Amino acid sequence: MRKWTQYIGGATMAAFLLTGCGTTTDDKTAEPQKAPVKEENKGGSTNGADNGSEETKKVRLMEQNLQYTINGEGKEETAFLKNSDNQPFSLYVLQQFELTAEEPGKDILFLSDDDSVSMRIELLADDVKWDEVEANVQTQLKSISEKIEDPALNIDNGSGYEVVNGDEVVTSVLLKDEKAPVRLTMFTKKDTDYRDAFLEMAKTLMKES
Numbered sequence: 001m002r003k004w005t006q007y008i009g010g011a012t013m014a015a016f017l018l019t020g021c022g023t024t025t026d027d028k029t030a031e032p033q034k035a036p037v038k039e040e041n042k043g044g045s046t047n048g049a050d051n052g053s054e055e056t057k058k059v060r061l062m063e064q065n066l067q068y069t070i071n072g073e074g075k076e077e078t079a080f081l082k083n084s085d086n087q088p089f090s091l092y093v094l095q096q097f098e099l100t101a102e103e104p105g106k107d108i109l110f111l112s113d114d115d116s117v118s119m120r121i122e123l124l125a126d127d128v129k130w131d132e133v134e135a136n137v138q139t140q141l142k143s144i145s146e147k148i149e150d151p152a153l154n155i156d157n158g159s160g161y162e163v164v165n166g167d168e169v170v171t172s173v174l175l176k177d178e179k180a181p182v183r184l185t186m187f188t189k190k191d192t193d194y195r196d197a198f199l200e201m202a203k204t205l206m207k208e209s
Contacts, residue, residue, distance in 0.1 A: 180207035
């Protein structure tokens with residue numbers, strides 16, 4: 001991994017960035033499957049149920065097509081459902097990428113042919129204080145470059161910050177979803193711009209109870 005990956009990771013303030021949940025899930029690479037996986041829909045509410053009733057579990061397909069751009073060129077490819085074995089979430093991963101644990105509370109999604117092109121995924125606590133996270137993100141990025149820019153990505157209900165150092169591009173994205181607040185840190189290059197692909201995969205992330 002690139003030097004900035006280790007530097008940014010070492011500076012992270014774990015007190016408010018890491019989720020309190022230590023649950024792990026099996027690491028399963030989904031096989032291609034055209035039809036939905038059918039499961040019995042148990043009774044209960046999506047917000048949970050009291051007195052022993054069961055939650056309704058959302059069924060996810062084993063694969064999903066994702067549209068993204070790389071270096072300005074539009075693409076559409078099949079992504080496969082992948083469960084983290086380090087944090088309680090699943091997401092769809094394009095075939096040219098791999099998901100692995102980096103350290104407790106942090107996963108890395110990286111390009112198979114060049115692992116310096118990567119994205120760190122950190123689930124945040126449900127009661128995260130976004131102003132503190134944003135201040136921390138900017139402090140860390142300023143250690144790389146004083147010039148912080150808007151990455152100009154399609155970020156719904158979130159914010160993004162970016163710095164450039166030579167050919168290296170470091171992009172931090174905060175996805176402020178109430179059910180799955182996430183901090184993303186992308187490490188890309190000017191001539192291998194996979195930021196949109198990373199973001200589209202991240203948008204499929206679903207946190208597990």
